[in-house]
Amino acid sequence: MKNIYLVPLILTIFSLAVIAIALQLDTSPEMIVGDSMQARSFPIFLMILKLILIGILSFQFYKNNPKPIALEKYHTWGSMFLFLLFYLLTVYTDMFIGIFVVIFLMSILWGERRIWVAFLTATITPGLVFLLFDYVLKIRFPRGILMNLYYG
Amino acid sequence: MFEQAISAMASVVVDPYLLGLIFATTILGVIIGVLPGLGATTGAALLLPFTLTMDPVHAIAVLATIYVSATFAGSITAILINTPGTSAAAATTFDGYPLAQKGEAGRALGIAVISSTVGGIFSVLILCFAAPLLARVAYEFRSPEYFALTVFGLSMLASISAGGAVKNLIGGIFGVWLSTIGAERVTGIERFMFGNYELYEGLHFVPIFIGLFAISELLVQSKTVNKIVNTVSMKAVKLPTLEDYKKIWKTILRSCGIGTFIGVLPAEGATVASMIGYSEARRWSKNKKEFGKGSIEGIAGAEAANNAATGGAMVPTMVLGIPGSGTTAIILVGLMVHGLRPGVYLFTEQVEKVYQIFGSMFVANVMFMLMGLYAAKLFARVSLVPTQILWPIVFALSVIGAYAFQGQLLDVWLALIFGVIGFFARRHGFSVAPIAVGLILGEMVETNLQHSLKMFDGAWWMILTQPLALMFLVFAFLGLCGPMIFSWITKQKD
Numbered sequence: 350m351k352n353i354y355l356v357p358l359i360l361t362i363f364s365l366a367v368i369a370i371a372l373q374l375d376t377s378p379e380m381i382v383g384d385s386m387q388a389r390s391f392p393i394f395l396m397i398l399k400l401i402l403i404g405i406l407s408f409q410f411y412k413n414n415p416k417p418i419a420l421e422k423y424h425t426w427g428s429m430f431l432f433l434l435f436y437l438l439t440v441y442t443d444m445f446i447g448i449f450v451v452i453f454l455m456s457i458l459w460g461e462r463r464i465w466v467a468f469l470t471a472t473i474t475p476g477l478v479f480l481l482f483d484y485v486l487k488i489r490f491p492r493g494i495l496m497n498l499y500y501g
Numbered sequence: 502m503f504e505q506a507i508s509a510m511a512s513v514v515v516d517p518y519l520l521g522l523i524f525a526t527t528i529l530g531v532i533i534g535v536l537p538g539l540g541a542t543t544g545a546a547l548l549l550p551f552t553l554t555m556d557p558v559h560a561i562a563v564l565a566t567i568y569v570s571a572t573f574a575g576s577i578t579a580i581l582i583n584t585p586g587t588s589a590a591a592a593t594t595f596d597g598y599p600l601a602q603k604g605e606a607g608r609a610l611g612i613a614v615i616s617s618t619v620g621g622i623f624s625v626l627i628l629c630f631a632a633p634l635l636a637r638v639a640y641e642f643r644s645p646e647y648f649a650l651t652v653f654g655l656s657m658l659a660s661i662s663a664g665g666a667v668k669n670l671i672g673g674i675f676g677v678w679l680s681t682i683g684a685e686r687v688t689g690i691e692r693f694m695f696g697n698y699e700l701y702e703g704l705h706f707v708p709i710f711i712g713l714f715a716i717s718e719l720l721v722q723s724k725t726v727n728k729i730v731n732t733v734s735m736k737a738v739k740l741p742t743l744e745d746y747k748k749i750w751k752t753i754l755r756s757c758g759i760g761t762f763i764g765v766l767p768a769e770g771a772t773v774a775s776m777i778g779y780s781e782a783r784r785w786s787k788n789k790k791e792f793g794k795g796s797i798e799g800i801a802g803a804e805a806a807n808n809a810a811t812g813g814a815m816v817p818t819m820v821l822g823i824p825g826s827g828t829t830a831i832i833l834v835g836l837m838v839h840g841l842r843p844g845v846y847l848f849t850e851q852v853e854k855v856y857q858i859f860g861s862m863f864v865a866n867v868m869f870m871l872m873g874l875y876a877a878k879l880f881a882r883v884s885l886v887p888t889q890i891l892w893p894i895v896f897a898l899s900v901i902g903a904y905a906f907q908g909q910l911l912d913v914w915l916a917l918i919f920g921v922i923g924f925f926a927r928r929h930g931f932s933v934a935p936i937a938v939g940l941i942l943g944e945m946v947e948t949n950l951q952h953s954l955k956m957f958d959g960a961w962w963m964i965l966t967q968p969l970a971l972m973f974l975v976f977a978f979l980g981l982c983g984p985m986i987f988s989w990i991t992k993q994k995d
Binding site: 356360367370371374375376377381382383384385386387388389391392395396398399402403405406409418421422424425427428429432435436439444448451452453455456459460461466467470471474475478479481482485486487488489490491 | 551553554665667668670671674675677678681685687688690691692693719720723724726887888889890892893894896897898900901904905908910913914917920921924928929947950951952954955957958959
């Protein structure tokens, strides 16, 4: 199978999975739903519509034979990995530690050679954003190592 | 009503806080517009959480100002570095950059500024007159009409510029499906929540939009790291001469009409408007050969149309609750968050606020004209901010903005997940705007279909007996199948 059919295949699997899950949803008594639809009907209808469109898309691919898409450079995959790192740092340490680390590493990953510039960006940005949201917009941030120190 | 509208619009000028806010946001909007990748939609998505604590009028004024000023500012980099700051300015590069290369960058920018301002102001005036009239028509709408209208809105996704029709429709349906996550509104049955009760009320638009527009753009920009940019030098912005005006006034007027009309169409936006404005300018021009080599008519045609689309796109957004573009989808969310229910009631119960918003858009158009004329050179330098500094900052604003909306970390994870989904969608030629529009319209479609079915005792075909509903459904059918039918007829004739 050609790589170009990977997208229609993923979309088809997704649509079928949604239909399968929708079929497991509870049904409402007739007296509540009346002449209207059950909660499952609309998502199933959408997915059937989507499957038809996926069929048309696959036919277009077959007819036009689009070029395969080149794989991205390490910057893109690295950035996605940093999102994962951000998740782990936020859950296990503190959201602002996560932001600091991600900004710093992303700057370096994207080609910033001056370490001090990356460090300053990683320090000043979350600092300013924190001050704005905390003092002006009165947002309470999630507790973590730093926020526990701040909120007490 | 007229007096009330005028006094509400005038109140913008005498409110120093609002004026200051529009001024500051115009500067921000122009900066956002000149930074390649950070267009009006991304800018509005990032700014939305900052507007949460503002007064409703101020909040919407901020978002609307970002919309008009960033749409204009995309032309600055389009002319000076051949990189459109926003997709709406893509057509401006065709003639703007060649003219700049001839040493007339100042003249090109002057034409762009004047055309954009005329386009913007024209569309705000149309908005002031057309929106209340359309609201009166919409007063007659019931569930079948609203259902048909939203179907029409979704069908228009097929013609959004980026991505193919089929891909856009798949994206739109995915967006509508996202709106079904959470408890079903009539029966309360939980759908696709997987035991996560934070999703009981459904997915909220703000984190999803931040993910789809800002985070996905960050990943797209990661592909352009180390790109070398060639800039064109410029002394100062030059106002068009009388000779220039004689050459372009018809083009500007035509593009004003085209842009406003395209903007009014649900799901169409400034990008489509500028492309059509440009091609129509070329079609009607006596100097077709100049196009692509630095034609001032080309610049005027594209720029007047894209800014005219901003006011036009606000019409369906505010009157019908159907966004006219990606950015107006965010403005629509802003209206909802601030308790301003889009639709007829907005024009009957909160007229003053509506006209203050229109007034703010008017003022924003004048302000970006002044900034374009006197500070374009300065703003152009902003575009040279290194990507390795800019995009990590966007990351910080995105995650904190997503969190700030409801104060829950789930929204941050959703923003990141939808950022990755948006990136892969774009990688494979799917535009993210249809997903956003589908998400907004999803609830409207389902709820109005349910109400219609109840109204007609389950006889769905009775929807077709309602004249307005039938008209919208015919439009939807033509929107979807019209191009295919016409090309088939043309082939048969040939």
